[in-house]
Amino acid sequence: MNDHPQDKRPEGWLSRHHKHGVRPWRRTRLSFLRWRGTITANPHTARLYRMIVGGLGTLIVLIGLLLVPLPGPGWLIVIIGLFIISSEFRWAQRILHFVRVNVEKWTHWIMAQPLWVRWTVGAVTAAFVAVVVWAVFKIIGIPDWVPELEVLRYLDLQ
Template sequence: MATAEDSRTGGQEGTDDSPGWLDRVRATPAGRLTLRIVIGVIGTALVVTGLIMVPFPGPGWLVVFAGLAVLATEFPWASRLLEFAKDRVRAATDWLKRQNWFVRIVASALTLLCAAAIVWVSVRLTLGVDLVQKARELLS
């Protein structure tokens, strides 16, 4: 049965000290630079895409964190930023868990209200459609 170690070593069993493909790429200056550029482009694209998605319903922050995780494989600053962001999210989540049900409901309502306002403004500015007016027309 193939393991993760086998895939890194090219399937050679019993060669624990043989380098994986990333180590072989990093062994040359051109390989290191190419890898950093590719990781930088992919990670940055994920972070930017995630930030664009943040105001809309969906996995915006998840994509931002995924992009930071990709960047953190090559860049120490991204690793520090990812840890800082994870700590802030944990702190906010822990704080919200300690609150009573009323505070949780108010926080959820404010979050939904902000998301709805962002979607309304975005649709109005990009498509020229007023969703509130359309809803009123459908209801009357």
């Protein structure tokens, strides 16, 4: 056996943490887990905590669902709300698993399609977003800071 390996560690070297210190989030995570343990020790506070997490997650999911038809991260906000709810509720974990599996299936399916199908799906999605944006501006009006443009008169927005 080789007595002098090339990657021989210095004397007293234990791990990466020994050399570089504790990871920054580890202390925070351990503090949260200790705090969570004290919460679950009392059934009343555990129930209150579940209600708060459920209410906050539901609020975030509802905001995300309102933002889905608009351009932006609507579905991402819904999934973040589901992550929050799933930390306490098994049914939300099942929904999150269903979403994850189906998004993965959709991704694999769309990437297996010919280029013209992918471009068509992208164009239809862009057209849908454009119609939604037009409808929102038609309903609430164009903000005052937007300059007067000929295209906005053509789209009957000014």
